[in-house]
Amino acid sequence: MTITAYPPQRGKVLTPEAQGERDDFDRSYDGGNCSCHLSPPCGSCTHPGNPRNQEEDPDAWMDDILDLDELEREARAAVAWTVDAAAARHKLEMGLPPF
Ligand SMILES: [Zn+2]
Numbered sequence: 001m002t003i004t005a006y007p008p009q010r011g012k013v014l015t016p017e018a019q020g021e022r023d024d025f026d027r028s029y030d031g032g033n034c035s036c037h038l039s040p041p042c043g044s045c046t047h048p049g050n051p052r053n054q055e056e057d058p059d060a061w062m063d064d065i066l067d068l069d070e071l072e073r074e075a076r077a078a079v080a081w082t083v084d085a086a087a088a089r090h091k092l093e094m095g096l097p098p099f
Helices: 016-029 051-055 068-093
Strands: 012-014 061-063
Antiparallel strands (some): 012 061
């Protein structure tokens, strides 16, 4: 079973240290393997690299070097341009003025 953690905020990624703990957690517990039903709290749940623990730890996160908002704006602009270009081409083929 794999636990997928989402950053507490958009534009955040794990720090290198936190990523190392995450990798160690994934190696040690295969992304989960909670055994609280045997002896709570188990080593999986108390591991600092457990995604659920990292979600609640602001120090595990840093600003992403990628500006996702900027990328989204650029992607939307590119899609809008493609649609406009296709519409203009279509009108041209129909013998209509392009805009
Ligand atoms: Zn557990």
